[in-house]
Structure formats: structure tokens, C-alpha cells
Amino acid sequence: MKQITRNTALVATAAAVLAGPSSPPAASAAPAVRPLEWGRCAGPDLDPRQRCATVEVPMDYADPAGPRIGIVVSRIPSENPAARRGALLMIPGGPGGTSVDAPSEKGQRLPRAVREAYDLIGFAPRGNTPSTAVGCGLQYADLATSRLRPWPAPDGSVADNMLSARRMSDACASNGGELIRHIGTANVARDIDRVRAALGEPRLSAWGVSYGTYVGAVYGQLYPHRTDRIVLDSNGDPDPVRVQRAWLAGFERGVEDVFPEFAAWASAPGNPDRVARTAAQVRSRFLSLAARLDRAPLPRPGANPPVLDGNELRQAMLSALYDPDGFADLARLMRAAERGTALPAPPSPPEELLQNATAVGAGTICNDAAWPRSAEVYQRDVTDSRAAYPLTAGMPRNAMLCAAWPYRPRQQAVRITGDGPSNVLLVQNERDVATPLSGALRMRQALGRRAVMVTVDATGHDAYLANGNACGDRTVTDFLTSGRRPDMDVRCA
Template sequence: MKTWSLLSRVLGAAVAAPFLVSCSSNTESSGDGAQDPMTLSSESDALSGDFDALSHEPPPGGVRGVKVPTLEWSDCGGGYQCAKADVPLDYREPRGRTISLALTRKPATDPARRIGSLWVNPGGPGGSAGGLVRRLGQSAPAPMRERFDIIGFDPRGVGASVPLACQNQREYSDAWAQATARPERGQFDRALQLAKEFNDACVRESADRLPYVGTQYTARDMDVLREAAGDKKLNYFGISFGTFIGTVYANLFPKRIRVLALDGAYDPETYANRPYEYDLGQYVAVDAALKRFFDWCKDTPESCSFGNGNPAKAFLDLQASLDANPIRNAEGRVIANGATLVLQIVFDLNRARPFWPTLAKDLAQAQTTRDGRLLAEVSAGTASFLGMNTAIECADRDFPRDKSLLRTFLRLESAVAPYAGPAIAFGPPGYDHGHAPACVQWPAARRSRYAGPWDAAGSPPILVVGTTGDPDTPYPDAVSLARKLDNARLLTFKGEGHTGYSGSACARAAISDYLVDRVLPARGAVCDDALPPTTN
């Protein structure tokens, strides 16, 4: 009862705090009238208003003076083509500095019936669209591959598009070595310090780009590239964070859309403007998915070798054991502990029920022999991805800078998500819902943030897909987005894991039908074809 009483009080503060902040000045000035690009600022409302007033039909990117690049495609193996495109670094200065974006394309296999380009984004933030193009180019439903050039661009600051850098692999691994999975004294001060060290590294390595990697500018980039590709209307398939990119695009350019499919949806209002409320939903969703895994493990001991009948307790015991006695390499450096175990499992839960037997086996290995993939050191790829993930979200999201409110919410998140919450809340800046300590102290201007509106007034029908057991983008967010959009249809996948497309043949077919033929699923449609756990 105490937890839920605190939840009620804190959520009230979460709703009120951003509005109180927005009613006051949130731009720090050096006193001479000049705006330091590394000074915190939230200017997206005024920026959007200026662009919207330019004309009834705004130019590509929504800004006068933007040069539309010429895409020079070259072969990059396997039937795929690659190109580079320069776009404005800052759309407030369209003729100023540029940033180079990397594109990948798989041409339509039936060019005589080609509809146009299908722009795709895998989410993250921090995911490379090039990889998704290659996967879809091999495995997407045949009508999608036949009728569309499947195109993706790595968003600014990601992949091959002048990627952001923050801490290197050694620095990031050493930061996680200081974290614990179970609550302990001093964890809040440690979280603040680890976040400050992370932020300092981002400034050291990427200061000139940090203010410009927010999603408003990524959406404007996509409109410029749409024009460069010769498409009058946008066809778009966004997954996970890619749904937020699509939502922002739909609100900036609602009449330039042909189809927009958003799978694994974000609630854009809470994500951008009430971030503690948004994060709390993900903490709850991750622990709920873990509990369902534990229940399966307990009920099917013949398929689950972890926990000896009490996997939940075994998981907490394993965390405590690894906190007290972490894994060290030959040099004596800590390379894995209870916190890094949790970080890996947060990603594993996205893989749904077919992966559960493998996860159980890997947990049993960690428990009995203290080795295996769950206890591997944080890789260079993970350090890079989570650096981009944190920096882009801090550019997008308006966290109140009140550290007492931060402390309250981190405690709350640990309380409502006791299995995974403490490691993510009080660890180094990690994945999605673990960014608050960094974003509260974020040193860069938020010059490319989008804060609404979210109704996409005037758009054609938009397809929103949500998965009931999604630990990464909770199902209520899909419901909320579908309601916020003026013209949207919600498709529900009743299952586990991250996104309907990845887990449901029914959802894949519905997405394909919508993208190709603009046929929406019936109102209230539910896909109920989740696969069971798979035992090798």
C-alpha cells in the first residue's frame, strides 16, 4: 500500500512538473545575448511554429533554403545499394553546416508494379536502418519486397551517419563495474556521478552534434530524403523508437503521407514531455515480463533448468551473489556483476517466448558455473549503441532538473520493479528507461526536440501496432498513440516480446496489406498467434 500511495503522489508531481517548467524560462544565457550551443534550451515549440507559418505547402524539410541532395546510388553487395546525402546540421541555419547521412536501398523486385520507396527505421534510438533494410530485403512479405524500394537511412548521429561517441568500451565497462543489482546505500549519489562522467564524455567526443540529434530534425531529414528519392508521398514502417520518428513526421507533414505503420509504439506525450511517467511504465513492463518468465519456469521444470522450483528467488540470489563476488578477468578487472546481468536480460526479454528455454539454460549456467554469455563483459558495440541511445533521448526529452524529484522517482522505480529496477535506475546511463540521471544533468541545448502536437491532423489513416506483453514499448502506449492521432487504427498482438512484426505472422501480414494496398485491419482486430517456448 505504501508503494502505490507513493506512486499516486509522485505521478501527480510528474504530470505537474513539466508544465511548471514550461511556464518559466528554461534557457540559460551567458548574459551577452548569445546562445551557447551547449546551453540547455527547449525551443522546439517556437521553431515548429516558424516552420508551419512558411506556406500552405512547406518546402522539403519544412524550411526554405534547404538544398535537396542528389542521391548517387552505388552497389554495396548482395543486391543492395548505398548512398550519402548532406542535410543541414541545424535547420535554423539551412545554408550553414551540414551533416552526412548514410542510406541503404533494396530495389523493388517487380519494378513494373513499383509503388515507390518504403522508408524503414528499426528504432533504438541508435539502431542502424541499413541492417533493417538488409533483413527486410530478404525476409519481408513478398508484396513488400516486390512493390517497394526498401530504403533506410541511419539517423543523424547513428551508425554510418557521423555517429555520436560518448564513453569508450573500457570506460563504459568500468562504470557498470561500480553498479549493483540489489539496492544499497549511496546508490543515488553514485548514479549522479556515473551519469556526470558519461555526460562529460559525450561533450568531450561529440559536443558539436549533441544539440542537433533530436527527433524533430531526424523527421525533417526524412522529408528532405523523400524528396531526393522522388517520392511525392511518404511510405513508412517504423519499429519501436522508429514509431516516434514516424509520429513526429506525421505531425510536421501530415499531408505528405501515403501510409505510416508504427509497430511497438511510443506514447509521444509522456515520452517527450512527461518522461518520468513514461519510464515508469517501462520499469513495470520489464518486471511483468520477467514474472511471466518465472511463472513459466516454475510451471514447466522439464523445460526450465533454472531455480529449482523457485526461479524468482534464485534470480535475486544470483544478483546478490554477483554483486558480492563479481566476475573478474585475468587482470583482476570486474567485467560482470549483478547489474550487467540485468542489463543483458532486459534485452533478452524482447525475444519473446520461443527464447525462454535458452534464457533459462543461460541463467542456470550463470548460477552454477559463473560463466556464459549472460556474464560476458559489456561489448564495444553495446557501449556505442547505449551511448547513442542515451544522447538522443536526452536531446528529445524534457526532464525537470530537480534532483530531489529524480531521487524520488528512482526509488519508486526500484520499488515497483524489484527484479530489474534497481540496476537500471541506479546504474550508469543504459537503455531507454535508465537515462534519467544523465538527462537531468544533460549539458547540451535541446535545439532539435519536438514537443507536440500529436494528432497529425489531416493525415490519411495510420496503422498502430501494439503487443500485450511487450517489455520494451508497453501495450498501453500503443493504445494511447492510437487515441491521440486523429486518424489511426490499432492492431493488437496478444503475445510476448518486442513488436508484433517480429512475433506474429498475422501482424506481419496485416502490416504488409496496409503498406501495399492501404487496407486496414478491422476495428478491434487481435492477432492471437504467439509461438510457444521452443525447446531445442
């Protein structure tokens, strides 16, 4: 769901996790954890107050005496010990994202009252560097976002996608070792409880974003008595059967929610990047341009792949709609392509980072819930999707590498319910391409009396202190600092 950077959407991993009535056996008491040994964090430009430590956890919680892996944790202590309430865990998006640097980065955007109330805690979820890392050793071409979150062929065929799924899943099985089989959301939640214990905290507050909302919800389901104040920001659909498949399908609705905002912006008089005179013309020109590039791609040296075809334009559209700040990039790309040229590709993260994040994303999405194995299932779904949602051209229902994943889920996914303390605040933008309001409403319904939801009249992925509004930000800050929530669901206009 969440991009590695604003310009590089993480694998087919803009998705998530869930499944049956019984929860995995995880909430049993954990053994005593050694005190943390804090030291210098690796990486440039970090706040000098940030320190890091490693928590050892079982690789397989069904075999707690077996091999161990390391989970790297970061911390910036409360800025006012006299006002300190506890620890605020910053749960990253993805799957495949990390929040190790978050206390030094987004954590410093938190209001001072929040920074005084909490130690800010980040972590690298299992499999993510600098924790014990996993990799699939994929071919470089398979690291392209349009391969990881695959688009059908111009004629709608999924045959090549099924071949890619087999090649990529075989690589993960060959190169991922035993750890790739134990990557998954429920295990991340178990790891978080080991981190909580190692921090010496009886309860943990959390701010989960995007995929992190699902992690936070699963943690609250497995360990309700260990939660304090939980903020879930930009929420996915916690469907207990389809999980990440439901998140990917959400792009259909998300694009339709956000593209009109782009079209209005791109048709506004006086805009130097204006694409057309009306919003309707922006949409038609985008669809026509994508179809033209399907037939006659343009060279794009330095990009992966090194062409701008229809699907690469569609992928650029999807990435741009995460944040209104990306609208100009899409408009300029459209105008250049209409002239017969292609703008340089945006910078990509280093291959090593992409390999690692891709493997974690693949392991999470494919291990959390079973995916169909039949090409016919995907072909039928893609055909229906292309007819109903032409902007996304069938991608949200297409076959990822999970269609050929060699392992079956070891447990049913955790079903999110209303059982537990009423200490959850959902914050959600009305127009969010990656986690649309329709999916967030399903999370709200699942949590029942435990949650209150703040719907923000804003556009973009990530609401609190990012693409939301002042009303929503104040509501979240007040909850974190005082514990006060609205008495009922509210809308911040």
C-alpha cells in the first residue's frame, strides 16, 4: 500500500492481510526478555538523540526454542520525562516498509506535547534491513513496480503475468531461505509484543499508517490488554479471507475517488501544467494516450523497464495520485508523451533496498492468505475490472507472484472484531488512492465499539500531519496527549 518513496510504489505490496474466526495461537505469555542495549543507529542525518537496539525473537513462534532472528528497534526518549506517558510505536506501511528512521524524521513533525508524552519508537519489521533480512534474488527487470504490481497485457491477457508469477515465486523459494516462510502480519504483531516487553512497557501506544493500520489492528486483536492509545491512519479493508487481494482491489475505487481531483487541477485556467480545458477532457486524453502507448511505446532510457508504454503511464498515474504534490509530475509526463517524448524516470531506490522490500512484501502478502492458482480466475476478474474501471485496466484484480507461491498459509489470518478496549481512533482522508474510504469503513465496522472514526475532507494517502487537514490533526493530537476522542464518528470539513 505504502510507497518506499513517493515516486517508487512498493511491489505488488501496496496491499495487506486476514481470514477465519479462530486467531493464531500468539497471545500466550512471552518469556522474559533481556534488557535492551542501546547504541548508535546506522544511517546519515539522524537525530543524535536516536539510539538503536536489537530484540531477539523466534523465527517460528510455533518453535520458540528454534532459530532466532533480530528485530532492530530505534528510540528517541520523551523530551520531558515529567510529562512522559509511555512509548509510541510508529508502525510503517508496506508491507516492506520500515520505521527505524521515523523517530528522527516524521516523528519530529509531531507536536511538542506528543513528543513530551512519549518515547518515539521505530522498528524494522522481520525480514527488513537492518533486522535479520530476507531477499528473493529477483531479476532486475522483475523489480519494476509494474511487474511487482502487475498490469495485464494491452489486450487484457494475464498469460504473461502467470509466467512471471511462477518465475518470481520460484526465485523467492530458492533464495528466501526458511525466513521467507515466516514473514507475515501475525508474526509482526508477535514481534511487536516482544519489543514492548523489552522496552519495559506494560502497554504500548501506536501510530500505524497504511499497511501499518492492519498491523496495529492485528496487534490489538491478539494483545488487547497491552494496548494504550492506538491511532490507525489511512486504513485498509481487513477482509479476513482476501486480505491483500482486497487491498489491491481497492485501487479501483481509490483511483476513481482521486482522479477527478487531478482532472480538475489539470484543467484549471492559469495552471502552467494544464492538460486540457475541462476535467472530462483530461480523463479522455489520459485514456487515449495510454491506448496509444500500448500500441507504440516511447523509449525511456534509465527507467525499468526502459520504455514508456500504456501500463507504465498507468503506473505513473497511480503513483502520482498518492499525493497532490505528484499531480504536476503526471501532467508533465502526459504532455511530453503526447509530443512523442518521454521525461526521465524518477530516481529509484538502490537495488539492494528494492530486493529486500520486495521479498518482505511478497512474503507477507502471499503467506497471510491463500491466492487462487487458476489463470481462468484472474482472467475473468481482470476482464470484469477492465470494463468497470478503465483507468486501472484490470491491474487491481490481476495475478501477483502469489498466484504461484509454493507455500500455503500456516494459519488463518486474524479476524478483526469489536472485542477489546475502546481505545482506537481511525483517521481517514475521503479521497485516498491506496486505502480508499470504502475500505476504511470496513475497518471501522469490524472494530465496532472499540473505535471512533475521523473522516477528513482531504485528498492523498496518509492523513495525520501529511495530507489531511488541521481539524483532523487536532483531533488525533488531542487523543494522543489527553486520551479524549469524539463521542461518535465525525467528519472534518
